[in-house]
Amino acid sequence: MSYYDQHMHTHFSPDSAESFENYLEQTDGLLVTTEHLDYHDAYNGGVDTVLDYAAYTEKIDALNAIHEGRIRRGIEVGYTPESHARLTSYLEGKAFDVILLSVHQNGRYDYLQPIIDEMDPKAVMKEYFELCTEAVRQVDGANVFAHFDYGIRRLSVTVDDLREFEPALKRLLKEILTKEMALELNTRSMYEYKNADLYRYMIGLYLEMGGTRFSLGSDAHSVQKYRYHFDDALALLRELGVSELTLFNNRIAYTEPI
Ligand SMILES: [Zn+2]
Ligand SMILES: [Zn+2]
Numbered sequence: 001m002s003y004y005d006q007h008m009h010t011h012f013s014p015d016s017a018e019s020f021e022n023y024l025e026q027t028d029g030l031l032v033t034t035e036h037l038d039y040h041d042a043y044n045g046g047v048d049t050v051l052d053y054a055a056y057t058e059k060i061d062a063l064n065a066i067h068e069g070r071i072r073r074g075i076e077v078g079y080t081p082e083s084h085a086r087l088t089s090y091l092e093g094k095a096f097d098v099i100l101l102s103v104h105q106n107g108r109y110d111y112l113q114p115i116i117d118e119m120d121p122k123a124v125m126k127e128y129f130e131l132c133t134e135a136v137r138q139v140d141g142a143n144v145f146a147h148f149d150y151g152i153r154r155l156s157v158t159v160d161d162l163r164e165f166e167p168a169l170k171r172l173l174k175e176i177l178t179k180e181m182a183l184e185l186n187t188r189s190m191y192e193y194k195n196a197d198l199y200r201y202m203i204g205l206y207l208e209m210g211g212t213r214f215s216l217g218s219d220a221h222s223v224q225k226y227r228y229h230f231d232d233a234l235a236l237l238r239e240l241g242v243s244e245l246t247l248f249n250n251r252i253a254y255t256e257p258i
Helices: 020-026 053-066 083-091 114-118 121-138 159-164 164-177 187-189 196-208 230-240
Strands: 032-040 045-049 072-080 098-102 182-186 215-219 246-250 252-257
Touching: 020 032, 032 083, 032 098, 053 072, 072 083, 083 121, 083 252, 098 121, 121 159, 121 164, 121 246, 159 164, 159 252, 164 196, 182 187, 182 196, 182 230, 187 230, 196 230, 215 230
Parallel strands: 032 072, 072 098, 182 215, 215 246
Antiparallel strands: 032 045, 246 252
């Protein structure tokens, strides 16, 4: 069991207060944190959420010196069309083991904000999936497409609703395949926001299209959610005939059996 949780946050993200030290206590193996980069962060009052790369790498280097190099560096890039140029220039020359790509907001509001409840759910879905596809197309060098359902977490979407968007979802998956990115199983989405059936459907589409790369991440913001419901997500993958997960070291993909 050499795979590890490939989506976690510490206090280097504004919405987490967790420490590396606490995560290190959860395992003797490798771990990675994937801290937020969201310009004009609607969820955070419109300020720029920018990872302090110097402090982040300094902290990891210091801990790695006494913990056998067990910590890898990651970042979760939140795409908006307006921030694309700034995201690209931020990433230039910085060393990460894994880059997650996310769509959290549309430049005006975050998809987890209450304003979503007043909108037409189908219009939200259409906008969100198109934005996801654009994100994957525009951003080069990302490794994992995170929580494909983030934009619909507040909506009560059924598999039948999602099926209506199958052409849009296939366009998104086609871009993910072209970029050789992994599709994330976000276990908080699946088992906290109760979207496991949506993941089952999306994974089925991805497999049909020839997809093989899966990433497993809890999106933990505290150790309580570390490897959240991993056994359930792994059982789903095995049931669907998947036998390995894709991990990234220095942004090079490799696989581990499940
Ligand atoms: Zn996210
Ligand atoms: Zn996250």
